[in-house]
Amino acid sequence: MAIGQIELKRLTAIHGWSAVILGLLLYVVVATGAVAVFAEEIGRWSAGGLRTAAPLEQPVDATLRRLSREVEPEYREDVAVWGGAGRNLFAFFHTHAVNPDTGVLEDKGTMFRADSVTGKVIDRHDGFIWNDPAAWDDSALRHFLVELHVQLYLPSPWGLILTGILGLTMMAAVVSGVLMHRHVIRDLFVAERGGGRLVGARDRHALVSSWSIPFAFLLAFTGSFFSLAGTIGFPLVATVAFSGDQEALSATLFEPPAPVDETPATLANLNAMISDSRARADSEATYLDVAHFGRSDARVTVWHAPGHGGMIYPVNRYDGATGVWLGAQAPLGTAPSLGGTLYGLMYPLHFGHFAGVFSRIVWGALGVTMCVVILSGFRLWVRRREADPAWRRFGQAVQITGYGLPIGMLASGYAYYLSRPSADPFFWTPLGFVVGVALAVALGLRVPDERRYGTLAQRLLAVLCAGLPVLRLATGGMDWATALMHGQTDIVTIDLLLVIAGASLWWFARPKRPVVRLLTEPAE
Numbered sequence: 001m002a003i004g005q006i007e008l009k010r011l012t013a014i015h016g017w018s019a020v021i022l023g024l025l026l027y028v029v030v031a032t033g034a035v036a037v038f039a040e041e042i043g044r045w046s047a048g049g050l051r052t053a054a055p056l057e058q059p060v061d062a063t064l065r066r067l068s069r070e071v072e073p074e075y076r077e078d079v080a081v082w083g084g085a086g087r088n089l090f091a092f093f094h095t096h097a098v099n100p101d102t103g104v105l106e107d108k109g110t111m112f113r114a115d116s117v118t119g120k121v122i123d124r125h126d127g128f129i130w131n132d133p134a135a136w137d138d139s140a141l142r143h144f145l146v147e148l149h150v151q152l153y154l155p156s157p158w159g160l161i162l163t164g165i166l167g168l169t170m171m172a173a174v175v176s177g178v179l180m181h182r183h184v185i186r187d188l189f190v191a192e193r194g195g196g197r198l199v200g201a202r203d204r205h206a207l208v209s210s211w212s213i214p215f216a217f218l219l220a221f222t223g224s225f226f227s228l229a230g231t232i233g234f235p236l237v238a239t240v241a242f243s244g245d246q247e248a249l250s251a252t253l254f255e256p257p258a259p260v261d262e263t264p265a266t267l268a269n270l271n272a273m274i275s276d277s278r279a280r281a282d283s284e285a286t287y288l289d290v291a292h293f294g295r296s297d298a299r300v301t302v303w304h305a306p307g308h309g310g311m312i313y314p315v316n317r318y319d320g321a322t323g324v325w326l327g328a329q330a331p332l333g334t335a336p337s338l339g340g341t342l343y344g345l346m347y348p349l350h351f352g353h354f355a356g357v358f359s360r361i362v363w364g365a366l367g368v369t370m371c372v373v374i375l376s377g378f379r380l381w382v383r384r385r386e387a388d389p390a391w392r393r394f395g396q397a398v399q400i401t402g403y404g405l406p407i408g409m410l411a412s413g414y415a416y417y418l419s420r421p422s423a424d425p426f427f428w429t430p431l432g433f434v435v436g437v438a439l440a441v442a443l444g445l446r447v448p449d450e451r452r453y454g455t456l457a458q459r460l461l462a463v464l465c466a467g468l469p470v471l472r473l474a475t476g477g478m479d480w481a482t483a484l485m486h487g488q489t490d491i492v493t494i495d496l497l498l499v500i501a502g503a504s505l506w507w508f509a510r511p512k513r514p515v516v517r518l519l520t521e522p523a524e
Contacts, residue, residue, distance in 0.1 A: 024401050025152065026166045031089045031405050032149035033219070034367025037352055037360045040085075041490045043142040046416060048478045049086020050486060055082050055116035056285040061270040063119040067091055067112050068293055075109040081288040084138040089116040092136070093293075096247065105247070105384070111135050133426055140425035141416040144433065145409065150227075153430060155232040167224025174217045212373055215366045222350035256317070256326075256334045261296040266322030273300050276325060281314035282307035296321050301329065311354040312344040350454045375402050399450060401456035404440030410464040411436025417468075417475045436477070458509035466502030469495035 035042070060081065062301035068076060075093040082090050094109025111125045113135075125135035125523075137143045147371040151159025170496070238249040267290070267473025274285050289301045298320025303313055315329040330336050331344030375398065382395035415432020419425045440457065447453040472495070473479065483491040 019463075022166055023374060023378060024398065025076050025162070026154065026170055027371060027401060028405055029149060029163055029166050029223070030170075030219070030367055030370045030374065032145060033223075034364045034371070035365065035409065036146050036149040037364045039142050039146050041357075041360075041494065042145065043085030043139040044488065045472075045489045045494045046139045046141040046413075047085035047472065048472075048476075048491070049084075049138070050478065050482070051488070052088035052117075052486060054083050054284050054286075055087055055089040056081070056274065056288060058087075058116040059271050060089065060116070060274070060288070063089065063114055064091060064270060064290075065118075066119070066266070067114070068093065071110045077291070078107075079288075079290040081290070082286065083116065084113070085142065086138060087116050088122065088138050089114045090136055090416075092361070097128075101128075106130065113138070134424070140420075140429045141413055143426070144412055144416075144429045148409075148433075160227045160231045162227075164224045164227030167220045167227060168516040171217060171224065172222035174213060174220060178213060212369050213364060216370055216373070219367075219370065222346050225346055226350065252334075253332055254329075255291075256329065258297055258299055262292075263296040263320040264294060265298065266298040267293060267298055267320050268300075268318075270300065273318045273323055274302055277302040277304065277318070278317040280316055280325075283310075283314065286313075290320060292320070301328075304391070306348060306354050311348050312341065313347070338428060338523075396444060396448060396450075399453065400441055400444035403454070403461070404437045404444070406461060407440045407464065408433040408436035408459070410461070410468060413468050414464070414471060417471045417477070421475055438510050455509045455511075458505045462502045462505035462509065464502075465498045465505065468498050 064079065064081065071093040076096045077095040078093075080090075080092045080094070084090060091112045091114065092107070092109060093112075094107045096105055097108040098104065099106045099108070102170070106128050107130060108128050109126070111129045113121060113124075114120060123135075125132065130136040133140070133143050147153050151163055153159065154162065158381050179481045234249060235246065238244055238246045242248040242252075270288070270290075274288065278285055281302075283304045283306060285302050286305055287303035289303075290298065291301075292298045300318040300320045302316050302318070304315070306313055312331060315331075317326040317327055317329050318324065330340040330341035352359040378398045379395070382391050382398065385391040386395070412429050412433040415435070416425050416429045418432075419428035439460075443456060443460075444453055447456060478488070478491055480495070483489070
């Protein structure tokens with residue numbers, strides 16, 4: 001059915017204004033998402049710890065038994081274990097209690113950070129520790145970049161609600177864009193019309209956006225699901241079906257029922273259970289949970305990265321007292337289902353974590369493409385209204401945001417490395433981002449000319465990119481020889497990418513020489 005002129009105008013208004021109202025924040029979420037895809041690699045690059053294997057690939061049984069004797073008995077109700085960016089092993093012995101500061105039921109216990117090879121305790125934190133990221137994360141840079149993407153570094157749950165709304169806004173822009181462009185297949189192969197005209201900018205926008213339609217919708221849907229499910233969806237279900245008891249909801253959805261038996265019992269060998277689970281999943285273990293440590297009804301759950309050819313994170317459950325495999329756990333519910341499978345696909349489809357580094361590279365490139373779509377769409381919208389001074393100022397804000405965000409992210413890396421030796425990187429890393437963004441804003445206000453500002457911003461980005469690997473080494477980071485000797489290629493790879501990016505940005509920012517005519521004009 002053909003779309004009439006009135007409907008087309010309405011769709012154009014929906015498409016344009018849905019982007020204009022929240023588009024700059026949407027650009028921040030998408031751009032930081034393209035970086036957050038490589039959170040694991042950034043964590044290992046920034047933490048810089050020497051590791052020969054992932055922490056949960058090392059024997060952990062003796063370490064956890066020793067640590068269990070150093071905590072209060074009630075904290076053995078649940079034990080969460082995971083590996084850090086280096087070779088640190090985190091073990092959180094905890095129970096659930098109402099936090100007097102928030103009035104909300106939270107995890108309370110003792111968090112250990114230990115060397116996964118020697119078992120030596122590096123530090124210990126007690127109490128309600130989730131509000132102190134230094135207790136459970138060893139890379140302030142990774143933590144900041146992920147938090148900036150997930151909830152724009154705003155307090156929970158407001159940041160998650162905002163990013164959920166941004167995801168819905170992006171879905172509205174995608175659907176309205178598809179309905180507007182009735183020749184989507186043709187636009188996949190559109191050729192840009194030259195001359196620097198508005199139609200050329202529109203051609204570029206149509207070409208890039210047409211190729212990124214499936215990814216944009218997938219990104220928007222999964223992102224809004226993650227943001228709104230935990231803040232609105234699950235609490236609403238808990239209120240309706242479980243009288244507001246979110247623990248009962250969590251137990252029903254994620255914990256297969258088990259008979260209660262508080263009789264003391266020795267926990268079976270964890271190393272053997274992890275090894276068996278690794279063989280069944282055909283991938284490395286990433287997370288371990290021990291419920292009711294030291295009791296007859298203990299349950300051990302082992303999470304893994306997606307195996308070869310798989311997309312869903314395998315999860316195996318074991319009887320803690322005997323070590324017997326109880327079966328694979330469904331992503332959602334107590335039995336395999338279509339809904340559970342779809343739920344399990346959400347995370348790998350959003351972050352591209354299903355085919356190793358290759359899928360993450362593709363997802364990162366598609367994220368950059370979406371940034372181009374957003375910024376080119378803004379440029380089209382502003383150029384059609386450039387006679388209005390207010391829209392020209394908005395266009396200036398778009399350009400400042402476009403350059404200011406990567407400048408701020410690189411500045412956060414500088415703040416991280418400068419503060420890591422003797423200060424608190426969890427404080428200085430976000431502050432460095434603020435300083436970098438403020439510098440970009442000040443430069444944009446000082447230099448209102450679009451082309452000149454673009455050149456200066458690109459040169460600043462070039463210097464920041466090229467200088468960051470040097471600063472990493474100067475502040476005690478691992479050298480390339482040591483990294484390559486121990487197979488830690490992430491460090492060398494990210495350093496090289498930053499240097500190449502810096503050189504490329506400086507090249508593109510160089511003054512453009514005028515074209516020299518090969519044939520002279522005939523004399524008069």
